[in-house]
Amino acid sequence: MNDSLTPLCLPPDTPWGEALARLNQMGSGILLVVDASGRLLRTVTDGDLRRAVLAALATQMPVSALPTKPPVVADENAGAEVLLRLMDMHAIDHVPVCDAEGHVRDLVTRRELSQRIWLSSPHLGEEETAFVEEAFRTNWIAPLGPHVDAFEKELATHVGVGHAAALSSGTAAIHLGLLLLHVQPGDTVFCSSLTFVGSCNPILYCGAQPVFIDSEPDTWNMSPAALERAFAWAKAAGRLPRCVIIVNLYGQSADMDALVPICDRYGVPVLEDAAESLGARYKGRASGTWGRVGIFSFNGNKIITTSGGGMLVSEDAELIIRARKLATQAREPARHYEHKETGFNYRMSNVLAGIGRGQLRVLEQRVAQRRQVFERYRAALSDLSFVHWMPEPKGWCSTRWLSCFTIDAYEPTIGEAIMRTLERHSIEARPVWKPMHLQPLFAGAPFFAHAPSEDVAQRLFRTGVCLPSGSNMSAEQQDRVIEHLRRALMSVGG
Template sequence: MLLSPPDVGPLEEEMVVEAVRSGWIAPLGPMVEAFEAVIAERCGRQHAVALSSGTAALHLALLEVGACAGTVVLVPALTFAATANAVVYTGAEPVFVDCESKSGNLDPHLLESALRQLQGEGVFVAAVVPVDLLGRCADYTRILPICERYGVPVVSDAAESLGSSHEGRPAGSFGQMAALSFNGNKIMTTSGGGMLLTDDAATADRIRYLSTQARQPTVHYEHTEIGYNYRLSNVLAALGLAQLERLDEMIGRRRALRQQYVDLFAGQPGVTVFQHPGEEADNCWLTAVCIEPMEAGWSADDLRKALDAVDIESRPIWKPMHQQPVFAGARSFLSGESDHVFATGLTLPSGSALKPKDVDRVVATVRKFLGA
């Protein structure tokens, strides 16, 4: 049993078949344009550009704000590697900033300290990339004014948070640009894919140009700068259109599953459901629990092994970037919170495609473990 398997059905099949029969098989086409329009509207943006992945969206967004060799980009310590990898693709250096304990999201106090220190040293900070961890929007109410004071653009990594909101604004609406992901395990999927969101028409045009190999509008193939093969196909956009019609329903099932976990662990000493309470505005993409071993009498790894023994997937929350061997020695502003979340946290099966019998099996396994 997987953590978050794709949730697809007859509607997705119908729309993919429609795209195939239309003859628009190669990248671009009417389904791509329609998908961009509905995603932009859902996220409160003027423009959306469909791309091959969320990582591609981050890469192009960072290039657009000026990330390059000799600059740095501030990235949360607690995130998936793709956020930091996109920084490296531009030639810039990722600098990691620790998280808040309850949300796991970028700590605004540490962020301000990092910006003050780096700019005081004469370091050029090209961007700040907050991440909406596990579907919980970062605290943009505090982050955006800080970045504005220091004159640093914000690129929102909303890869995990489509359908969530913060202070009444939808995920993806924050920052100069934002990136969404439609990977196979996300809240909705196009198999693989992503989206760049912006309110600036010139930026959207520039991203489209770069993502189609930076081809000049001539009768022959003319290129004056390096481009990328980053566009989404018409067939995959059809899958996305169908998924988007079902998005709220799928979020509802994940939220109901979150509540089952809250009830399951209620009263267990040393155990809390991560990001609960306060998830009313979240899409509940993944549900995690944090276990304090000294209080609980068991660890996150003990529970993981019990689930693994019956073929139920669970995983620690993201291993912090400053602990990753590939980023050994990277500059970091740390409080220890991301290390603690990693040591105590465990994500549980959370997918909207899970059937009642699947959920019952997870609950029964956990109850047996707790009883033992």
């Protein structure tokens, strides 16, 4: 039994008058009657005790003698939806969670189930409203328009790059980026393995073949050692990659000073996937500006959002001009609709660009807020030596888009147990990304590990957890996450 439940537990011979005093003191609405081993015998609610008062029962009567029904309980695998259905079915506001032997392990309340804490929810303010209202007032609703033009210029200025094209998604930006770098069917593309599938699905769109590169322990991003071995293999095989997709994971830049020179030595351009790292800096330079092209995402869960959208950036003006053409169905400059090549419907709408302009104005504030969330988690759990937070080397400044940690274990069921406990209390948590080289979609794709017999990405996936990290989390919400997370961690690691 966890310590937080101890004050709610009573032995069966406790007088109901004493239980009433305890209930009034705790304000919990429920007490748990357990035997000496912690096995649940019954629950006692304020309704049970109110009926005892009305029946004028002797206050020394033990709680075990009060009228009752069998307690409504859930097992440890029950999620928030199951628990809420139980509460609705039985018109109750609390459900004890018991193990297979009937020992009390947890108590879930209706209040917390109705107040879900999301992993990374959108955080909108007042700035966006004015831009969207302007789009409606001027009837610039369809794709393209003054907000699109302005958003491109403002974001390019913010990150310190020459040119930008606003697109429908980060994945669309990667697809166009690969086309701009002349990726063709049969080509090879190197890509970070520890990432979301959107980083590498566009490789398949182009008919190319991915080769996956492991992470390094110090940043969780692409391993320079693995990249070196992959290039040596590719050169020996006579098929150097057309480009390398370097992914910046969970808001933190990869080690560009180590990775980019390797690619330069072989004459292979870099596409920097900064979908998760807008606002991050590496040795004073903005994330997303290190490659021949870079991309950002404004999906609903990103640090700033346009509900859906992305941006392609480059110092090469001609690349961005071509990207805009391809993104608008590759239409030729003619009065009629003239097309000489395959194009795509990848441009961002003026309305969404207006949201993006408002969001960009608070980007630095959002980064600071997420970093504060991370630091509060780390401080609150600093006494747990088996918990290791995603590192941030000197010279890096991560956005902490998601707060992530690993535990000293190599057993995925432990992470599952932690996330199951949080989900039971309507707190969303996720595993670290499942590496692409372990995905059925890419079965058989070459993979280069950080070192012989050291698959860092797989270890991070098996031992890593991502916590709620939104910039709009309240202190109360974070306290709730910390409380249940500590309980879960102590049960598996303490």
